[in-house]
Amino acid sequence: MGDQGVVTAAAIIIGNEILSGRTRDANLPYIAERLAGWGIQLMEARVVPDIEDEIVGAVNALRAKFDYVLTSGGIGPTHDDITAASIAKAFDVPLDRHDEAVRRLQRHYERPEDLTEARLRMANVPRGGVLIDNPVSAAPGFQVENVFVLAGVPRIMQAMIDGLQGRMAGGRQMHAVSITCALPESILAPGLGEIQSDHPDVSIGSYPHFAAARSASRFGVSIVLRGLETTDVEAAADKVRDLMRSLGGTPEDRDLSTDKKAADHA
Amino acid sequence: MGDQGVVTAAAIIIGNEILSGRTRDANLPYIAERLAGWGIQLMEARVVPDIEDEIVGAVNALRAKFDYVLTSGGIGPTHDDITAASIAKAFDVPLDRHDEAVRRLQRHYERPEDLTEARLRMANVPRGGVLIDNPVSAAPGFQVENVFVLAGVPRIMQAMIDGLQGRMAGGRQMHAVSITCALPESILAPGLGEIQSDHPDVSIGSYPHFAAARSASRFGVSIVLRGLETTDVEAAADKVRDLMRSLGGTPEDRDLSTDKKAADHA
Numbered sequence: 001m002g003d004q005g006v007v008t009a010a011a012i013i014i015g016n017e018i019l020s021g022r023t024r025d026a027n028l029p030y031i032a033e034r035l036a037g038w039g040i041q042l043m044e045a046r047v048v049p050d051i052e053d054e055i056v057g058a059v060n061a062l063r064a065k066f067d068y069v070l071t072s073g074g075i076g077p078t079h080d081d082i083t084a085a086s087i088a089k090a091f092d093v094p095l096d097r098h099d100e101a102v103r104r105l106q107r108h109y110e111r112p113e114d115l116t117e118a119r120l121r122m123a124n125v126p127r128g129g130v131l132i133d134n135p136v137s138a139a140p141g142f143q144v145e146n147v148f149v150l151a152g153v154p155r156i157m158q159a160m161i162d163g164l165q166g167r168m169a170g171g172r173q174m175h176a177v178s179i180t181c182a183l184p185e186s187i188l189a190p191g192l193g194e195i196q197s198d199h200p201d202v203s204i205g206s207y208p209h210f211a212a213a214r215s216a217s218r219f220g221v222s223i224v225l226r227g228l229e230t231t232d233v234e235a236a237a238d239k240v241r242d243l244m245r246s247l248g249g250t251p252e253d254r255d256l257s258t259d260k261k262a263a264d265h266a
Numbered sequence: 267m268g269d270q271g272v273v274t275a276a277a278i279i280i281g282n283e284i285l286s287g288r289t290r291d292a293n294l295p296y297i298a299e300r301l302a303g304w305g306i307q308l309m310e311a312r313v314v315p316d317i318e319d320e321i322v323g324a325v326n327a328l329r330a331k332f333d334y335v336l337t338s339g340g341i342g343p344t345h346d347d348i349t350a351a352s353i354a355k356a357f358d359v360p361l362d363r364h365d366e367a368v369r370r371l372q373r374h375y376e377r378p379e380d381l382t383e384a385r386l387r388m389a390n391v392p393r394g395g396v397l398i399d400n401p402v403s404a405a406p407g408f409q410v411e412n413v414f415v416l417a418g419v420p421r422i423m424q425a426m427i428d429g430l431q432g433r434m435a436g437g438r439q440m441h442a443v444s445i446t447c448a449l450p451e452s453i454l455a456p457g458l459g460e461i462q463s464d465h466p467d468v469s470i471g472s473y474p475h476f477a478a479a480r481s482a483s484r485f486g487v488s489i490v491l492r493g494l495e496t497t498d499v500e501a502a503a504d505k506v507r508d509l510m511r512s513l514g515g516t517p518e519d520r521d522l523s524t525d526k527k528a529a530d531h532a
Contacts (some may be wrong), residue, residue, distance in 0.1 A: 003518075015471075016469065016471050016490075016492075017471060017473055017490065018294070018298070018310065018311075018345055019298055019307075019308045019310070019311065020298060020302055020308070020442075020492070021298030021299035021301075021302050022444075022490065023473070024295045025294070025295075028284070028291070028313070029287055029290045029291075031453060032285055032286060032287030033283070033287035035287075036286055036287050041285075042285045042287070043285065043287070043315060044285070044313065044314055044315070044320070045284075045285065045312065045313040045319075046310065046311065046312050046313075047294070047310065047311040047312075048310055049309060049310070050469075050471065054309075054310070076451060076452075076472070076474060077451060077452040077455045078451055078452075078454070078455045078458055078459070078472040079458055079459040079462045079470070079472075080462075080470065080471050080472055081472075083447075087285060116452060116453075116455070116456070116457075117456070118452045118453075118455030118456055119452045119455075121455075130420065153474060153475070153476070155476060156464075176286075176488070183329045185342060185343060185344055186342075186343040186344075186382060186384045187382075187384075187385075188344070189344045189345070189382070189384030189385075190316070190342045190382070190384055192344055192345055193344070193345040193384075196345045196346075203316075204345070204346065205281075205282050205284065205316065205346050206288070206342070206344040206345075206346055206347075207283055208419060209419070210419070210421060213349070221471075224282075224283065224286075224288060226286070
């Protein structure tokens with residue numbers, strides 16, 4: 001845990017298919033939202049290919065830097081599923097067949113002949129790893145120290161991360177406020193810079209957009225304020241609303257989930 | 267340029283809003299597809315926060331490792347737009363006001379009083395930087411050596427990258443084939459592993475999915491084969507189709523763009 005009780009994390013999305021443009025990643029937004037809800041700040045994300053050295057390098061760089069690392073992808077039964085072996089290499093431990101993982105697969109595949117050698121690969125866990133439940137298709141993820149290894153299929157990844165609640169120690173919740181108005185952001189820039197200087201512990205982000213659906217204006221901007229101290233964030237937010245009004249704008253508080261949907265279609 | 271004429275790139279998405287879960291990134295898939303079309307392989311992507319040291323670290327790690335680096339985000343007029351200054355620091359050069367960039371902003375903002383000091387920040391370019399056109403809102407991106415700095419707003423980023431065609435030397439095009447069938451991937455796993463061993467220069471990826479819309483089966487899998495040698499890829503693809511048929515499946519070649527849409531909704 002770092003300064004001021006902030007808990008940090010990084011995500012590693014493993015998979016050639018994201019980098020080739022073939023598949024659009026759906027896991028990073030889910031991970032980001034879940035962690036934020038638990039008071040854990042996602043500080044970096046990396047997308048790496050199905051190459052052992054790349055996975056090992058990313059895991060070792062990020063597990064040393066942040067409180068938690070979550071990986072997604074590469075734990076299935078096929079030859080290109082190399083995450084478990086890569087994590088074992090990153091921690092310099094052997095990759096064992098995990099008894100309890102085998103039992104879970106045995107229960108899932110009722111007929112013994114269905115539990116093929118390929119499927120048994122999904123019970124390979126780096127020594128010392130603790131299983132992560134997979135309520136969808138049995139084959140578990142696992143945790144080694146501060147690294148949590150999850151599936152890549154979104155439905156399974158989501159079920160796995162939901163089950164992790166309480167296994168990662170959350171930190172203090174960030175208080176966040178989002179305010180939008182139909183002004184170009186450059187008009188707000190000098191005033192925003194002053195508010196930022198007066199509130200150094202509040203992170204103030206400015207996100208311009210075009211052609212907001214509910215507005216006749218071509219331009220608009222969302223100002224997002226985040227910080228650990230609610231009173232500090234709200235004081236800065238009041239100044240942002242005053243700034244918008246002084247420039248002829250009409251500040252609207254925006255629900256962050258609504259805001260996100262709007263951004264999806266930007 | 268690396269082995270066998272392969273040209274590589276990395277992308278850096280700069281912005282707290284992606285990491286907080288507030289905004290879903292729309293730029294990485296676009297960058298990945300454009301680069302693939304130009305024969306450039308995207309090998310890694312990172313999402314980093316609006317923190318100078320993090321941006322500098324990512325830029326310097328990736329520009330040394332890959333042929334090209336593209337960044338997206340943080341080049342607007344507000345206090346949190348720190349990409350230009352961070353790139354200058356990464357290359358250890360001064361951040362200058364760029365005369366041609368100023369002229370472009372002057373033409374865009376017809377009334378001199380509209381070209382405020384905040385907007386003029388968007389003409390700050392690391393020394394030696396070459397401008398990248400912005401046909402949407404004038405404020406240019408820029409290129410320093412092998413690093414291309416683009417806007418974060420998707421419409422502007424897309425216009426900028428489209429205009430870069432020909433400024434990055436493309437490498438050999440990968441030949442790609444995607445084959446889908448309604449079998450669980452674990453049944454294919456041993457055969458796929460053999461095909462992979464027999465075709466070491468073809469990258470064979472296996473992507474399971476659930477509840478395919480056109481299929482009564484709960485399970486399905488897409489096998490994606492990629493490689494530089496068309497005949498090698500097609501020979502391996504024929505073996506994958508034969509493998510699927512031998513296990514009772516019906517292989518269907520899938521258009522990669524259709525495939526991508528399906529994955530979006532997975």
